[in-house]
Amino acid sequence: MMSRFVHLHAHSHYSLLSALPKVDELVKAAKDAGMPALALTDNGNLYGAIEFYKAAKKAGVKPIIGVDFYVAARSRKDMQAGIDNRRSRLVLLAMNDAGYRNLVQLVTKSHLEGFYYKPRIDRELIGQHSEGLICIQPSFSGEIAQSLKSRNQDKAKEVAAFYKKTFGDRLYIEITRHPEIDGHEASMKALAEFAGSQDIPIIAAHDVYYLKPEDRMARETLVRVNSHTDQSDRLSDGEEDDFSFIGPERAEQLFTDPAFGTPLPEALANAEAVAGLCDLELKLGNWVFPDFKVESGLSPSDELRRLVYEGFARRNMEQRKETIERAEYELGIINKKGYAPYFLVVADMLRFARENGILSNIRGSVSGSMVTYLSGITNINPLEYEIPFERFLNPDRPSAPDIDMDYADDRRDEMIDYVRRKYGADKVAQIGTFGTMAARGSVRDVARAMGFPFEAGDRIAKLIPMGSQGFPMTIDRAIDESPELKAMYDTEADAKRIIDMAKKIEGCARHIGVHAAGVVVAPTALTDFTPLQFDPKGEGKIITQYDMYSIEEAGLLKFDFLGLKNLTIIGDAVARIEKIDGVKVEVDAIPVDDKTTFEMLARGETADLFQLNGDGMTRFLKDLKPSSIHDINAMVALYRPGPIQFIPEYIERKHNPSLTKYLDPALEHILNKTYGVLVYQDDLLIMAHDLAGYTWIEVDKFRKAVGKKIPAEMAEQKEKFIKGCITHSKWSEKKAKELWKWIEPFAAYGFNKAHSVSYGRVAYITAYLKAHFPAIYLSAVLTSEQGETEKVAETIAECKRMEIPVLPPDVNESFSQFTVVKIAEEEAARDELSDRAQAREKQAPDQQGRTPVGEGGLPRTRSSYRIRFGLVTIKNFGQGVSTAIIDERKKNGKYKSLADFLERVQDRNLNKKSLESLIKSGALDCFGEERGAMMANIDLLLDYNKESAKNHADQDSLFGAMAGHSSVPTLRLKPSPAAEMREKLNWEKELLGLYVSGHPLEKYREIITKKDMDIKKAKETGKDGSSVIFAAIVNEVRTVTTKKNEIMAFITLSDFSGSAEAVVFPKTYREYKNALMADKCLAVKATINTRNGEKGFAVERVKEL
Incomplete structure (x- = not known):
C-alpha cells in the first residue's frame, strides 16, 4: 500500500540556526522515501522557496511552498515588553499562485510592520491574505494548542471560530506523535477531541529539523550557537524527542499503531489530501525590466540605436565601416533578445552619474561591447583593445546581461537614491x-x-x-x-x-x-x-x-552598484587639483600614453596606486618598464596566483621581440599585443572559436569547464579541441596536441580581458595623478585611509620619500580632513637649494633601490606643497568643534595668538578633553607656545575661554555695550617645564595614530635604511622559515598562559614603514621579558611564519637600542 504520509511541516537551514537540512537534502530524502510531495515551511521567511521549488521539480517531487509563521499575541503593531514578546505559530501552505502571492505579502508585512524579536503577522493580515492558502494550527505552539494547554477552552473556541470563518474547509489542526515527551500524547488526544468538537479536520505531521535521528545533537548544537549557550544549559520543552525526517513506514506506525496512542488514520489521509490540493506552478526565468519611459516616443530598440549613433559625436569617433558593423551586429543581438530596455536603464544611471560628478567604472565583460561604449555606459573601446562581445552576450544562448557598475564609494548611496526616486521606492531594493x-x-x-x-x-x-x-x-x-x-x-x-x-x-x-553590490528594479x-x-x-x-x-529566477535582473574606494580617491584628487592648482582634469580624457606616468612606474614608484602597488608587482614593473596601457592591463591580469609564473616570459619578450614566436600564424592576431604570451581567458575562447570551430554556446561550455578544473570535463574538452583544430583549421594532430599542451596549464587561471582593461584603466588614472600631482593625490589617499593607522603610516612614508612634508594638524591651516598647503615660492627655493647641497654629499637609495632623483641624476624638485593632518583626524576631537574652528577662521582670518584663538572659538565642545587633544597633537604649535607649558596651564586656558565667552555675552548686552571695554585679563602662562621629545611623540601616537614630528627610531634611521632593516621589507621579501633582522618600537604586549602554565606573549611592533604582530614563545619571553615592554626600541631577530598566506614573526632574540 502506498504511503498516505507527506511531510507538510519541514524546515531547512534557511530557518536560520534552527534546522540543519539543506534544501537539496530535504528533497532527496522525500524522493528516496517515495513521497509524492514535500512542503517547505521555514520559520517566518521564504528564503529557500525558489531554490526548493526548482530542486523538487527536478527530482519529480511536488513542491509545496509554505511558511511557519509567528503570530502576534495582540496586534502586530503592539510591541510592549513582557506581553508582545509572546507569540504563537501558524503554518500556511500555498495551494496556487494566489496563495503564493499572499505568502509573499504576509512574510513581507511580518518583517516590515510586525517585527518585534520575530517577524509577526496578526489576525488583520491573516484575514486580508487568506485566499489560496491551507491553514494548519501547529500541535506544539499553535494558538489553539496553547489555549488548551492553559486550560482555556473558551479562548480555544474563539480562535477556532476566527480561523474557520477565515479559511473554511481549508483549516486543519496538526497532530504529531512524540512518545518520548512527557504528556505529549495526552495533549494530542485533547487536541484531536477539540478538533472533532469544532468540526475541524486533523492532519498528521512531524516537524522536521534534521534528516536522521543521529543528527539530533548537531541540531541541538546549532540551536546553542544561535542562543549563545553551551551544553550546561537545558533546551526548551519539545526538544527532547526525535524531529528527524521520518519515512512513510514510521509515519504509518506512529499514527495507526495503538502502542503510540489512539489510532488516527484520518490524519494521514488528510496529509495526502492537502498535498493533492496544493498545485502551485511558478513561472520562472522570464525576465522583466524596469518601466523605462522613452521621452522621444521611440521604441526601446530604436532609442538605443539613437543613443549609439549619437555616441559617435560624443566620443569624437568617425563612423568607420568596422565600427558601424560591430555596433549593428551587437544591436541585432541585443534587440533580438529584447534587452534594449535594460541597456537604456543602465545608460540613464551612468548619465546621472556623469552629470552629478559621480565617478564610475564599468568592469567585467560588458567592456567588450561597442554599444555600451557609444551609449555612454562604458569607457573602453572594444575594438581598440580587441575584446570580444560574445563573452558578454552569447548570441547562441539566452544569457542575461550583467553589468557591474563601480561608483565612488562615498557616493554610491546617491546612485541608489536616484534609482528609487526615478522608479519608485516600492520597486527598488538591495x-x-x-x-x-x-x-x-x-x-x-x-x-x-x-x-x-x-x-x-x-x-x-x-x-x-x-x-x-x-x-x-x-x-x-x-x-x-x-x-x-x-x-x-x-x-x-x-x-x-x-x-x-x-x-x-x-x-x-x-x-x-x-549583498555588496546587487540592486533590483522592478516594473511593478x-x-x-x-x-x-x-x-x-x-x-x-x-x-x-x-x-x-x-531573484533572477523570479524574473528580475540585478544591477550591481559597487562602491570602489579608489574612485573616491580619484574624484577627491581631481576636485582638489582644480581648487588648489586651478587645473581641471577630465578623467575620461586623460591621455593613456603619458611618458611621465610610465617613467614613474618604471622607477617602481607604485605606492598607493590601484592594482599596481606591493613589493612583488613593483619589482615586475621595474623590470618590465611599461610603455603602453596594454602593459598595464597585462600586469593586472597576470599578477595573480597561477599566471604570475608567465610574467618573466612576458617581460623578456617585450625587451627582445625576436623571442616572440607563434606555433601557427593564425595565433598572431590573437596574441600579438601580449608578445605571444597567453594572458587573458578571452585568448583561449577565441582560439576555441576561430581555430577549433566551436560555436559560441560551445565556447561558453569550454569556459566553464576550464574554470572549474574538473578532470573529466577537461579530458572531454581536450578531445573536442584537438579534433576541432584538425577539422576546422586543417592542422596536423601533432600541432593541435602541441597547442593544447601549451594552453592547458594556463586554462584555469585565465583572467577576463575586459575586467583587466577596466581595472587597468583605473590603475593608470591613479598613476597619472600621482605622477603629475603627487602631493594632492597622496592627500586624497590619506583622507580615504583615515582611521587605518598602518595604511596612513605607509602613505606618509611614501610622502617623505618623495620629499613632501607631512605636518601635524594646525588650527590655522588644517581643515577637517588631510589638507594640501602650498608654500611660498621663495621658501620652496631655499629648501631646494639646501636639499641639493645635501644631495651632493650623499644620495642614499631607499629600501627598494630607488633614489630621490629626477632626469639627469639631479635631486627631485622639492615639493612646493605640504600635507597637513585634518582636525577630525585627531582622536577625541569631533566634527562639531572642528567645524566651529574652521568657520571662524574663514570668517575673520587666521588666529593671531593662543589668546585670540581662545577668545574667538566659542563652542561648547571646546572642553578640557578637546583642548588637550589640540595641544598634544601639535595643532596649537603655530602660536609659539610649548606643548608641555600649555598642558600644565590647561585649566587656565579653559578659564580664559570661558571668561571670553562671558565677556562676549556682556558686550552683546545693553550695559556691556555702554561699558565699552573688555574685562578679560591678559593671557599669561605660568612657567612650566617643556615636554620632552619622546613625550610629544607619544602624544602624537596616541592622538594621530602615528609619530609625525619625528620617530623614536629617528637616530637609527640611516642605518635602518642602509641595511633594509624595516618591517615592511622583512614581510615582503622574507621567505617562510627564514630569519630576518629589523629595528622596531614595541607598541603593545599581550601575555597569555599556556597549558603548561608558562607565559608567552603576542606583541605589536612598528617602525617607519608600518607595523606587525609577533609571537614570543615561553623560552624567549623568559629571557627577554624586561626588554619586551611598551615604548621600548629594539633590534629584533625573528623567524618568518606564513600561515594562510599571511606573514608574521616569531621572535628569536631582541636587543634594546
Whole structure:
C-alpha cells in the first residue's frame, strides 16, 4: 500500500540556526522515501522557496511552498515588553499562485510592520491574505494548542471560530506523535477531541529539523550557537524527542499503531489530501525590466540605436565601416533578445552619474561591447583593445546581461537614491545574501556550544587554510591539505569531536545580510516578485529575501552598484587639483600614453596606486618598464596566483621581440599585443572559436569547464579541441596536441580581458595623478585611509620619500580632513637649494633601490606643497568643534595668538578633553607656545575661554555695550617645564595614530635604511622559515598562559614603514621579558611564519637600542 504520509511541516537551514537540512537534502530524502510531495515551511521567511521549488521539480517531487509563521499575541503593531514578546505559530501552505502571492505579502508585512524579536503577522493580515492558502494550527505552539494547554477552552473556541470563518474547509489542526515527551500524547488526544468538537479536520505531521535521528545533537548544537549557550544549559520543552525526517513506514506506525496512542488514520489521509490540493506552478526565468519611459516616443530598440549613433559625436569617433558593423551586429543581438530596455536603464544611471560628478567604472565583460561604449555606459573601446562581445552576450544562448557598475564609494548611496526616486521606492531594493557557517567559523562556534574553552576551537580553526574566490575552503578539504590538522584530527579525541560536529553544521545559513553590490528594479511592486524585509543590521534598508540566484529566477535582473574606494580617491584628487592648482582634469580624457606616468612606474614608484602597488608587482614593473596601457592591463591580469609564473616570459619578450614566436600564424592576431604570451581567458575562447570551430554556446561550455578544473570535463574538452583544430583549421594532430599542451596549464587561471582593461584603466588614472600631482593625490589617499593607522603610516612614508612634508594638524591651516598647503615660492627655493647641497654629499637609495632623483641624476624638485593632518583626524576631537574652528577662521582670518584663538572659538565642545587633544597633537604649535607649558596651564586656558565667552555675552548686552571695554585679563602662562621629545611623540601616537614630528627610531634611521632593516621589507621579501633582522618600537604586549602554565606573549611592533604582530614563545619571553615592554626600541631577530598566506614573526632574540 502506498504511503498516505507527506511531510507538510519541514524546515531547512534557511530557518536560520534552527534546522540543519539543506534544501537539496530535504528533497532527496522525500524522493528516496517515495513521497509524492514535500512542503517547505521555514520559520517566518521564504528564503529557500525558489531554490526548493526548482530542486523538487527536478527530482519529480511536488513542491509545496509554505511558511511557519509567528503570530502576534495582540496586534502586530503592539510591541510592549513582557506581553508582545509572546507569540504563537501558524503554518500556511500555498495551494496556487494566489496563495503564493499572499505568502509573499504576509512574510513581507511580518518583517516590515510586525517585527518585534520575530517577524509577526496578526489576525488583520491573516484575514486580508487568506485566499489560496491551507491553514494548519501547529500541535506544539499553535494558538489553539496553547489555549488548551492553559486550560482555556473558551479562548480555544474563539480562535477556532476566527480561523474557520477565515479559511473554511481549508483549516486543519496538526497532530504529531512524540512518545518520548512527557504528556505529549495526552495533549494530542485533547487536541484531536477539540478538533472533532469544532468540526475541524486533523492532519498528521512531524516537524522536521534534521534528516536522521543521529543528527539530533548537531541540531541541538546549532540551536546553542544561535542562543549563545553551551551544553550546561537545558533546551526548551519539545526538544527532547526525535524531529528527524521520518519515512512513510514510521509515519504509518506512529499514527495507526495503538502502542503510540489512539489510532488516527484520518490524519494521514488528510496529509495526502492537502498535498493533492496544493498545485502551485511558478513561472520562472522570464525576465522583466524596469518601466523605462522613452521621452522621444521611440521604441526601446530604436532609442538605443539613437543613443549609439549619437555616441559617435560624443566620443569624437568617425563612423568607420568596422565600427558601424560591430555596433549593428551587437544591436541585432541585443534587440533580438529584447534587452534594449535594460541597456537604456543602465545608460540613464551612468548619465546621472556623469552629470552629478559621480565617478564610475564599468568592469567585467560588458567592456567588450561597442554599444555600451557609444551609449555612454562604458569607457573602453572594444575594438581598440580587441575584446570580444560574445563573452558578454552569447548570441547562441539566452544569457542575461550583467553589468557591474563601480561608483565612488562615498557616493554610491546617491546612485541608489536616484534609482528609487526615478522608479519608485516600492520597486527598488538591495538584494539579500546569506552568510553561512564557513569552515573556520563552524569549528569555533561548535567548540563553544559544546562547552570547550575558546582556545580549543581557535587552535583548530587556525589550522584550516583560507579558501579562494570561487573555491571556498571546507573542513574535509582542509584535513586533506593540512598535515597538522589531520594529525590533530587523528590523535586528539576532543579535536575529532569538535571537527566531526562542525562538519554537520558547515554550510548552514547563519544570517541574511545585504549583498555588496546587487540592486533590483522592478516594473511593478517588488512584492510581485519577491518577499522583502529590513536589513537585520537595523539601518532601515529594505532588502529582498531572495538571493541573487532566486531573484533572477523570479524574473528580475540585478544591477550591481559597487562602491570602489579608489574612485573616491580619484574624484577627491581631481576636485582638489582644480581648487588648489586651478587645473581641471577630465578623467575620461586623460591621455593613456603619458611618458611621465610610465617613467614613474618604471622607477617602481607604485605606492598607493590601484592594482599596481606591493613589493612583488613593483619589482615586475621595474623590470618590465611599461610603455603602453596594454602593459598595464597585462600586469593586472597576470599578477595573480597561477599566471604570475608567465610574467618573466612576458617581460623578456617585450625587451627582445625576436623571442616572440607563434606555433601557427593564425595565433598572431590573437596574441600579438601580449608578445605571444597567453594572458587573458578571452585568448583561449577565441582560439576555441576561430581555430577549433566551436560555436559560441560551445565556447561558453569550454569556459566553464576550464574554470572549474574538473578532470573529466577537461579530458572531454581536450578531445573536442584537438579534433576541432584538425577539422576546422586543417592542422596536423601533432600541432593541435602541441597547442593544447601549451594552453592547458594556463586554462584555469585565465583572467577576463575586459575586467583587466577596466581595472587597468583605473590603475593608470591613479598613476597619472600621482605622477603629475603627487602631493594632492597622496592627500586624497590619506583622507580615504583615515582611521587605518598602518595604511596612513605607509602613505606618509611614501610622502617623505618623495620629499613632501607631512605636518601635524594646525588650527590655522588644517581643515577637517588631510589638507594640501602650498608654500611660498621663495621658501620652496631655499629648501631646494639646501636639499641639493645635501644631495651632493650623499644620495642614499631607499629600501627598494630607488633614489630621490629626477632626469639627469639631479635631486627631485622639492615639493612646493605640504600635507597637513585634518582636525577630525585627531582622536577625541569631533566634527562639531572642528567645524566651529574652521568657520571662524574663514570668517575673520587666521588666529593671531593662543589668546585670540581662545577668545574667538566659542563652542561648547571646546572642553578640557578637546583642548588637550589640540595641544598634544601639535595643532596649537603655530602660536609659539610649548606643548608641555600649555598642558600644565590647561585649566587656565579653559578659564580664559570661558571668561571670553562671558565677556562676549556682556558686550552683546545693553550695559556691556555702554561699558565699552573688555574685562578679560591678559593671557599669561605660568612657567612650566617643556615636554620632552619622546613625550610629544607619544602624544602624537596616541592622538594621530602615528609619530609625525619625528620617530623614536629617528637616530637609527640611516642605518635602518642602509641595511633594509624595516618591517615592511622583512614581510615582503622574507621567505617562510627564514630569519630576518629589523629595528622596531614595541607598541603593545599581550601575555597569555599556556597549558603548561608558562607565559608567552603576542606583541605589536612598528617602525617607519608600518607595523606587525609577533609571537614570543615561553623560552624567549623568559629571557627577554624586561626588554619586551611598551615604548621600548629594539633590534629584533625573528623567524618568518606564513600561515594562510599571511606573514608574521616569531621572535628569536631582541636587543634594546
